[in-house]
Amino acid sequence: MTEPRVKVATCSLAGCFGCHMSFLDMDEAIVPLIQRIEFDRSPLTDIKQIGRCDIGLVEGGLCNTENREVLHQFRAHCNILVAVGACAINGGVPAMRNHYPLAECLAESYLNGVNVVNPQIPRDAELPPLLEQVIPIGQEVRVDYFLPGCPPPAAAFMEIVSAVLEQREPQLEYQQRRFD
Numbered sequence: 143m144t145e146p147r148v149k150v151a152t153c154s155l156a157g158c159f160g161c162h163m164s165f166l167d168m169d170e171a172i173v174p175l176i177q178r179i180e181f182d183r184s185p186l187t188d189i190k191q192i193g194r195c196d197i198g199l200v201e202g203g204l205c206n207t208e209n210r211e212v213l214h215q216f217r218a219h220c221n222i223l224v225a226v227g228a229c230a231i232n233g234g235v236p237a238m239r240n241h242y243p244l245a246e247c248l249a250e251s252y253l254n255g256v257n258v259v260n261p262q263i264p265r266d267a268e269l270p271p272l273l274e275q276v277i278p279i280g281q282e283v284r285v286d287y288f289l290p291g292c293p294p295p296a297a298a299f300m301e302i303v304s305a306v307l308e309q310r311e312p313q314l315e316y317q318q319r320r321f322d
């Protein structure tokens with residue numbers, strides 16, 4: 143009898159995809175794992191709508207309204223939600239803008255010192271509005287587990303997915319709990 147597969151969704155909100163790269167860094171260890179998991183919505187599958195999932199791995203904090211919408215979809219569809227990496231846990235590098243008003247950040251990025259004929263702040267209706275501050279995901283929804291690190295090591299991803307497969311609490315080794 144084939145074992146039931148665990149459904150995994152992943153997303154990158156205000157992140158750099160470094161956490162996703164670290165997940166893939168488990169190299170050949172991913173081969174036996176892939177027999178037992180199935181990816182749902184993820185940049186790895188390019189599936190746009192999330193279905194019912196066992197575990198959601200969320201990289202990055204919230205910097206715009208679309209991030210917020212995606213996060214709530216993940217919380218609603220995933221039994222277990224994991225904040226992956228420093229950006230999801232505390233905002234990380236994108237949250238450095240929280241020291242300044244949003245208008246000042248936009249002016250500095252798009253108006254001041256920009257060497258183009260008609261400098262302007264992008265206002266396309268397709269672009270999701272920025273939030274005034276970058277927000278860690280735990281401030282917006284309930285989070286079940288936090289994987290620290292920038293990025294967390296591949297072994298930490300392996301442990302969290304294995305724990306879900308084996309229906310036990312994850313045990314992160316000291317070396318897997320990184321804060322750099």
Ligand code: SF4
Pocket residue numbers: 156157158159160161201202226227228229230234235291292293294
């Ligand atoms: S925690 Fe580090 S690796 Fe992960 S998204 Fe943030 S900056 Fe990138």
